[in-house]
Amino acid sequence: MGENVDRLRPTVEDEYDDTTSEGSTVNVDPKDEAVDGIEALVLSFLTQLDSALKPEETQEVGSGPTRSKKKIELRIANRTKQARDGTTTVRALKFPQRFRYASSRPFAQLFRVMDIVHEAVINEVPVTKRDIYYRHASLFKTQATVDRLVDDLAATFNVGRADLNVRASPKGLLCGSCIQIRLEDGNVITPSDSEACLIPHAEDIAVFDVDPELSWVLIVEKEAVFQTLCSSEFTRLPEIGRGIILTGKGFPDVATRVLVKTLASNLPETIPIMALVDGDPSGLSILSTYMDGSTAMQHENDKLAAGKRIKWVGIHLSELSRLGVGKDSLLPMTSHDEKKAMSMLLHDAPPYPDTWRKELVHMLHTRRKAEIEILASAHSDNSKHSGCPVQPLLSYLVNKISLFSTNATID
């Protein structure tokens, strides 16, 4: 059964092994790896096809053409499972299979994606996942199929998605005049304190310039909150010093995560990097994506996971009664929230921090969650300074940022 199965890029590995065994560091261009990987997979397919179609030698004369019993099998990475020793597991695409519909479709989809990606890399013209989908929508049926195949290919060849020359449209927003982004093509992006700009793709960025006056970084989950802060020029409030705010508009895309990771790795420890998310299971899930990465992009975690540097500012259910928010302002949990909360509580590889689990248990017990907007209903007499903004969200954040800034300098 297994005689026609081919492992991924065996020849490619051998080639490069020779050059690196001398001890010299040869920089292998990942784009070349991608091209070689694609070509190797195609070769493997063609080899198996050829072998399957060869007539059997023991065939009796005159018995007519018989169906070959051989199967073609291609293996690509399975990103959702991790083998015990940390290597990526593989899943196999087999042809033919006993499906009701034509079993050639998965192969056709894979090959079409490989075709487009191959062209993109060779011609140096980037494509987006949406482009790929629309080039042959009837074959792919859903965008998710394309997304999955592209990421699987990247994981199989052990390259980043950007090395396949496939990119997503940028989603994240950035605001604050303390940072400038210099692009590879020479342009410079200068976000202001009152207007947001899109966070560009990591591969287009040459360098970040950060003003030494920068004293805090805030990540917010929702665009609406981001816009409120932006229009109040929150990054320039005298009480807390200058800062930058960014949002991934929900679950962050790769470009946003790369920016956060870069800031986390390079800014001095005295500058707190804080996250404000909804007090519900998906808020915590988003926080976890910034800190620990996502299952889909596990293979690129070292570029994307910002780690413990990110501080969870709020919303904590446990602080709401102190802030004067009544229980009736809380939103009921949906069954989706419940399932998510339970699965996060029972998740143990690695388990979430105790503070998160405590909040999730309280959410489940009260069967309520809190969105950031709930602060608007808080009757706070927390304004300590006369110049402090009256709007509850702003005063909440001013207090938190002052707290985290002090703690950061003490550490």
Place this chain on the structure above:
Amino acid sequence: MVSTHPAGTCPHKDAIWGVSWTPDDRVLSVSADGTIKQWDSGSGQVTRAGPRHPLGLTSLSTSQDGRYALFNSVEGLTQMWDLQSGNIVGKFESYARPTSGQLEPSWSVSLHPKATTYASCGGSGNVLVHSTEPVTFGQHRATLSTGRARFGLCCAYSPDGSRLALALETGQIYIFDAQALEVTATYTSHAMSIRTLSWSPDSSLLLSGSEDKRLILHDVRVSPSGKPGSGAVASLTGHSSWILSTQISPDGRLALSGSADKTVKVWDLSARAAVSTVQDTGEVWSVSWRPNPSGANVSGAFVTGGEDGHLRWWRAGGAA
């Protein structure tokens, strides 16, 4: 109300979500910190603690003689503690995939007064009756169905063991005959979630506490002709936030209520009015009267557990 005993030296590390004062003059408490503790009411100190669970414990129910304590965790691990031997005599993973019968993760649990069975409710809106035998602990014995797929927040056996009360998230109360396994009465006195139920000692009254900030007393006597009791007979108002826990006193004259407005109120049921209000520092999640008051100096004593994890002991100022 006067507070007795300073706060215990081993408070819980998180909110206390269930308390029960047992006839042997000890108190049991379960907490969001995952532990169940036993306290001596004379000294106010912890005498024993059960095994620590990684997730919070949300429900506690004790047998009438105080020998057994049934408790449930947020994900549905139900356990029974034999307080005489000190052993856990039953463990049931209600969240595990069922091999047969209808099962669901348990939310609230109630032990039969004689500990012969226990009842649980959860997402399906039904009450499931389970075995308490050591070998078959947790095994499904019967389903009491409401026909309504709404979350069941609270269930409670009547003190005489003949009936079960169930309160739903949408505000309905169902009373089942525990033998016939049928609904015998339905009450829709609340329109918001009911978080707590308490039967009177003679099983003739049921007090419900809701997120609508009210407690409603229901006459649930079963007349010889089979006609259910007249239903809501009194509404106790005064709290400014959710009612989190309630209990009718052992002599049936008073009721306790703990609320999210951070107060505890003592109500006179015949006068339908609050006679005392005690201020706490956080939400009061659980309340329990001292059972069988005997002797002049212990009338009207009760214990409360709240958001800060401290057990608080109270008695009426001025002995009866």
